[in-house]
Amino acid sequence: MDVILHDLCGADPARRFSPYCWRVRMALAHKGVPHEALPWRFTDKAAIADAGTDKVPVLRHAGRAVHESWAVLEYLEDHWPGAPSLFGGEGGRALARFVNAWSDSVMVPGVARLVVSDIPALLAPEDAAYFTRSREKRFGRPLAEVTADRATAVEAFRRDLHPLRMVLRERPWLSGPTAGAADYIAFGPLQWGRCVSAFPLLEAGDPVHAWRGRLLDAFGGLARNSPAEDLT
Numbered sequence: 615m616d617v618i619l620h621d622l623c624g625a626d627p628a629r630r631f632s633p634y635c636w637r638v639r640m641a642l643a644h645k646g647v648p649h650e651a652l653p654w655r656f657t658d659k660a661a662i663a664d665a666g667t668d669k670v671p672v673l674r675h676a677g678r679a680v681h682e683s684w685a686v687l688e689y690l691e692d693h694w695p696g697a698p699s700l701f702g703g704e705g706g707r708a709l710a711r712f713v714n715a716w717s718d719s720v721m722v723p724g725v726a727r728l729v730v731s732d733i734p735a736l737l738a739p740e741d742a743a744y745f746t747r748s749r750e751k752r753f754g755r756p757l758a759e760v761t762a763d764r765a766t767a768v769e770a771f772r773r774d775l776h777p778l779r780m781v782l783r784e785r786p787w788l789s790g791p792t793a794g795a796a797d798y799i800a801f802g803p804l805q806w807g808r809c810v811s812a813f814p815l816l817e818a819g820d821p822v823h824a825w826r827g828r829l830l831d832a833f834g835g836l837a838r839n840s841p842a843e844d845l846t
């Protein structure tokens with residue numbers, strides 16, 4: 615295969631759950647780029663060390679190893695110019711960059727503090743130990759404590775999604791007439807949450823829920839058919 619993606623997985627290699635890798639998988643499907651999404655585990659640092667990172671996604675193509683999901687999206691756009699555009703031009707690229715910053719700084723931490731304690735149970739033993747140690751250090755307390763108040767904390771998360779909701783009330787996609795990079799970038803954290811936790815992040819009836827459903831169904835149900843916990 616010409617294109618390889620190192621894609622985070624759990625103990626079950628079919629459970630793919632990284633928010634950043636999901637952005638890339640949706641973008642690869644959008645572009646119609648044939649590829650192999652190789653399962654990669656947290657402690658498998660040696661497999662990607664040559665890319666100069668210890669994190670996935672890493673995309674390999676033509677002797678190059680590209681890391682950082684935003685850089686991978688730009689790489690796909692620039693190296694497959696004849697395939698459907700992810701950004702819809704330079705203005706779209708610039709606005710998608712803003713969505714990326716918003717998704718990374720608001721959505722990812724928002725989902726993390728609601729689901730992080732559910733993740734170790736899905737990981738291989740050595741990964742679970744690494745994940746728990748590194749994330750407890752990051753949060754400064756046991757993971758069970760981080761999510762203990764999630765039944766009420768989810769309300770603040772849903773409020774934080776309001777900019778997304780306002781747009782999706784008016785139109786089906788962030789990116790324009792069809793889904794594109796901005797949609798995949800915002801979808802990634804929500805897909806992460808539903809893949810690792812049965813705790814429902816979204817309420818039925820929310821335009822964000824309906825939009826997530828459209829993205830789950832895109833590309834023949836690529837995201838919906840992946841193992842998940844929250845099936846709402």
Ligand SMILES: N[C@@H](CCC(=O)N[C@@H](CS)C(=O)NCC(=O)O)C(=O)O
Binds near residue numbers: 622669683
């Ligand atoms: N800013 C990076 C973030 C990548 C990232 O944090 N990946 C996580 C998986 S979701 C990872 O590989 N973590 C490895 C670790 O924690 O050791 C991107 O957009 O690609």
